[in-house]
Amino acid sequence: MKTDEFIDITSEHCPMTFVRVKLKLEEMAKGQTLTVRLNGGEPLKNVPRSLQDENYGVSEAIADGECYLLVVTKI
Amino acid sequence: MVDQTSWMERYSRQILLPEIGGIGQKKLAKCSVGLVGANSMGLPFFLFGVGAGIGRWGVIDTSKSRAKEMDQQAKLRNPEINVKLFSPQKLKENVASWVNQWSIVVDLSNDSTIQLQLSSACQLTGIPFFSACCHGSTGLLFQAPCPFCLLTAPPQPTLSKKKSDLATMVPGLIGTVLAQKIVKFLLEPGVRLSPGLTSFCAEDSTFTNLTPYMNKSCPTCNIVNN
Numbered sequence: 494m495k496t497d498e499f500i501d502i503t504s505e506h507c508p509m510t511f512v513r514v515k516l517k518l519e520e521m522a523k524g525q526t527l528t529v530r531l532n533g534g535e536p537l538k539n540v541p542r543s544l545q546d547e548n549y550g551v552s553e554a555i556a557d558g559e560c561y562l563l564v565v566t567k568i
Numbered sequence: 569m570v571d572q573t574s575w576m577e578r579y580s581r582q583i584l585l586p587e588i589g590g591i592g593q594k595k596l597a598k599c600s601v602g603l604v605g606a607n608s609m610g611l612p613f614f615l616f617g618v619g620a621g622i623g624r625w626g627v628i629d630t631s632k633s634r635a636k637e638m639d640q641q642a643k644l645r646n647p648e649i650n651v652k653l654f655s656p657q658k659l660k661e662n663v664a665s666w667v668n669q670w671s672i673v674v675d676l677s678n679d680s681t682i683q684l685q686l687s688s689a690c691q692l693t694g695i696p697f698f699s700a701c702c703h704g705s706t707g708l709l710f711q712a713p714c715p716f717c718l719l720t721a722p723p724q725p726t727l728s729k730k731k732s733d734l735a736t737m738v739p740g741l742i743g744t745v746l747a748q749k750i751v752k753f754l755l756e757p758g759v760r761l762s763p764g765l766t767s768f769c770a771e772d773s774t775f776t777n778l779t780p781y782m783n784k785s786c787p788t789c790n791i792v793n794n
Binding site for chain 2: 508509511512513515516519543546547
């Protein structure tokens, strides 16, 4: 699935993982989609949950080698 | 030029808050505060305001060394902040032009003459005005337009200059609460500052919020309207 924007947060640690995603989403228009590439473990547990808390649409995570991909929709 | 990574790391906790975020953080950086009073109320207020990322400050205090110490503290904590020190003479020369250069003006001088002067100038220029004072175990926080609407007669400057037995924690607490109030105010777009009074009593650790009404015999409003 092709999305409007892409961000890789695999080199970041909490809380900068979510900070980077949030700042990226703030720059985007409503209805646009963002692919987030993130690590398993803490980021995979926390980032989707934080995004849902702030009312973003979040897809199921898809494995991408050792990492995961999430598609986030700005509602 | 501010380094984006260090900016994100510095404010990450605030960016995470839904009520601030990156947009709010950038907005705070563009805001400015004119502060009168670098005392035990002014210092915590200033340090929390600087920590929150309010970008530009003007500080006036009768003690040059206290104002200088504030500037040094700010640079240690947050080098991105711009602090300018002014002599108290500025208020005597042209108080309206001084208040007009800030997003908001805060008076923590504990001096009713200065409070009256700043309140009148802020009413004339439309700059939101906050002030606070402490006496004994009580702290009072005022927000514009006018703290003097509460008085039935003009304040006696000599009374407020008299040394009082301040409970040491009260000024620090009031300064901290005021910092939180102004950050919230600066983040709310287009909100007109409504009159308000918060009283804190250290005896039983209680806050009371009151809404003052416009007083026809108010000394400040009379100056502005006549």
